[in-house]
Amino acid sequence: MSGPRYTDDELLSLSGIQHFCFCRRQWALIHVEQQWQENLRTQEGHFVHERVDDPFFNESRGDVVISRAYPLVSYTLGLTGIADVIEYTRSDHGIPIPDHEGLWLMKPVEYKRGKPKIDERDEVQLCAQVMCLEEMFGIRIDSADFYYNEIRRRQHLAITDDLRSTVRSLADEMHTIFRNGITPEAEAGKNCALCSLVDICVPKLTKKKSPVRNYIGRHIREACALDL
Secondary structure: OOOOOOOHHHOEEOOHHHHHHHOHHHHHHHHOOOOOOOOHHHHHHHHHHOOOOOOOOEEEEOOEEEEEEEEEEEOOOOEEEEEEEEEEEEEEEEEEEOOEEEEEEEEEEEEEOOOOOOOOHHHHHHHHHHHHHHHHHOOOOOEEEEEEOOOOEEEEEEOOHHHHHHHHHHHHHHHHHHHHOOOOOOOOOHHHHHOOOHHHHOHHHHOOOOOHHHHHHHHHHHHHHHHO
């Protein structure tokens, strides 16, 4: 793996890669323009993570050790964040961990409010967590798990080379947009109904091809007509 590319001051939020994969404009509104709105889905997401995000909560279950709210960083990707859960399984091919004998394999487990998505937004976030751990510990992790609260079960994710390549490409694009400070144009679509920033983004308005002055002029004329 190549040496560090980014400094501490240049690190971006790892969780943002999920927003970025979902919608570049949504990510820029949050991370470039610092705008955010809560909706039911984001509130439910916070509730699901309440028990998970306890950095002082660790537990052992025989040959499995669980660590919660684990800090992550990759200077190659330029990302930093928190893993919901790191699960250590005893293995002769693992690494040592403090206060436990033997060797252990590391695997992140990401908790999600809903159910599996039809796109890659969850997968790239979890793969980015894996790539952080690999860089931090000099190891190789070939799989990770989701736990989806709506279906109440785990789902396995294979960490493929293609998925790693997608994460690297997305991270590079995130840094380029962040450095330029330019929010991408809106792309109205079916995902807009799921977005907590739809009222700020107003995709149908910002994507209109007619000049803004035409839009303003029309509404002024309508307002004047109402006053007559």
